[in-house]
């Protein structure tokens with residue numbers, strides 16, 4: 293599981309490169325504006341490996357990047 | 370409904386955009402509002418009167434897109450696609466656009482505009498944009514969409530008159546400019562981005578929300594504050610309500626005394642005093658606790674904390690095969706399983722939703738509170754433990770937690786067997802923190818209180834009367850040598866209730882229930898709180914001694930182990946007809962309520978049996 297949303301430091305920025313998983317879930321993330329190519333900031337992580345909150349543009353969304361979702365990112369700093 | 374003479378207009382918008390708030394001010398209705406995406410789960414119909422016309426409006430659940438991911442969204446979409454037989458397609462749409470969340474609103478707008486219906490835009494939350502030193506260019510929005518735009522501050526009523534006027538004027542309604550044809554979601558998102566910046570520019574984030582989130586969602590601070598909130602919750606239900614409960618209790622027993630002393634000791638006075646007043650009084654006593662409980666839940670919901678709680682708890686729910694959204698119906702079920710089960714519509718996955726609905730009745734609803742309180746206050750000493758918490762509150766919290774944890778455990782098993790399959794991961798948008806409004810607090814809390822009083826006034830009165838008859842007939846020829854109390858006891862044993870209780874008692878005997886407790890359990894089959902009424906009628910026999918409250922009578926006559934066993938039984942048993950019928954409605958078959966009843970009864974029986982064994 294190369295789920296780097298789990299390891300990237302809080303407050304850092306990254307670009308989403310690809311997103312795969314449950315089709316309804318992925319479609320909804322896309323509709324909310326979270327698409328490959330989006331630059332986002334990792335705002336926080338819930339404790340014990342729970343969901344994450346990310347910010348991009350004027351949006352903030354929280355979701356669980358669980359093992360059924362494959363997220364690839366390119367981290368800046 | 371003929372669409373020509375009564376145009377019916379739908380309110381459409383993203384979740385938490387202020388649709389219901391606006392609907393309420395325009396129609397004078399009091400539908401539930403809350404600071405959480407997914408409050409409205411059912412369409413509501415209302416009317417706006419303007420000059421001499423009356424226009425029908427329907428408020429719909431919010432959705433982010435016309436491709437639904439959950440049943441509440443699906444409802445809205447089937448109305449817009451004219452697929453719902455009960456609600457015809459609206460003749461026009463008031464698009465409720467949240468100015469502080471313009472990207473998401475415009476995304477949905479671009480899809481709704483393709484429907485080709487006449488529209489007006491209600492641009493809500495413009496106060497929120499100003500508070501973040503932003504600017505709203507509603508003229509640009511009019512130009513881009515070709516529609517009339519009315520800026521609104523819903524809860525203050527600003528812009529509402531203008532909107533009322535607009536929906537009444539034919540020339541305010543337009544078919545929107547057709548947006549470009551989008552091949553993919555990406556194109557739509559890009560289109561939204563190109564226009565959103567010209568309409569709304571906000572210089573800064575919401576400071577209050579950022580500051581509060583840095584505490585309430587902090588990895589350690591977040592968990593600590595979650596636990597503190599829950600602790601205060603239980604402490605308050607028990608401690609703060611006591612003075613009010615004592616007051617109500619003494620009021621009803623004074624009334625009972627008054628009837629008995631003014632009407633003598635005939636059958637009629639007994640019926641009124643013991644059947645009616647004591648029966649209803651023993652349930653109404655719990656009104657203060659129910660109010661406190663609901664105030665608490667409404668405040669959590671209104672300030673915006675609920676969505677955060679779902680975020681914090683998602684990991685825990687995940688361990689049991691559920692996701693954070695399931696927390697909302699489950700927490701709601703702590704007040705009452707009925708709205709709780711309905712709000713499971715916000716859960717996208719069918720399997721998660723079924724599981725959540727089937728465990729919702731295990732959450733400790735308000736109707737269990739009377740039973741718990743009665744037994745706890747009779748059998749658990751009011752000690753202080755840990756310097757601050759009363760032992761009674763700790764036990765109560767324990768029972769609440771037990772219901773919740775068992776529910777999660779049952780969910781785990783169901784997700785491994787009946788509802789096997791991957792979960793759709795948790796996804797939510799946090800609303801900004803807001804000051805809970807007194808108005809919505811009053812509306813929601815009084816609604817629950819009125820429901821409770823109504824049931825006390827109808828169901829409980831009826832059941833009290835039936836139970837009184839069952840325990841007063843057939844009459845026993847009174848033995849004049851016996852004291853009044855002995856006479857009463859003999860009458861009870863001789864009565865139909867006594868006979869029934871004794872016939873069925875062997876079933877409950879392994880749990881340590883005698884025939885009176887058996888009558889209590891049977892009597893509360895349709896509604897749990899009736900247990901208290903039955904106890905009042907069966908044990909509250911000594912009204913001549915004003916000190917002998919029901920609690921102390923119970924304490925003297927019921928063994929401690931049996932009392933604990935009763936608590937254990939009520940933690941699990943599904944004694945609620947209304948819950949069963951809502952389960953039927955939401956799942957579409959009687960199979961599921963029957964299943965829930967059976968598994969919960971089995972749990973209750975086994976657990977009460979074990980508790981009784983261990984305690985005695």
Ligand SMILES: Nc1nc2c(ncn2[C@@H]2O[C@H](COP(=O)(O)OP(=O)(O)OP(=O)(O)O)[C@@H](O)[C@H]2O)c(=O)[nH]1
Pocket residue numbers: 382383384385386387388389390391401402403404405406407408409410429430431432493494495496497521522523524671803806
């Ligand atoms: N600041 C501000 N708050 C508002 C305004 N309109 C509504 N609210 C608040 O926003 C929250 C959501 O309002 P609702 O009316 O329940 O929203 P809704 O669109 O019906 O939400 P769902 O039914 O969940 O789709 C509540 O806390 C309201 O008090 C507004 O114009 N300004």
Ligand SMILES: [Mg+2]
Pocket residue numbers: 388389390401402408409429430431
């Ligand atoms: Mg609503």
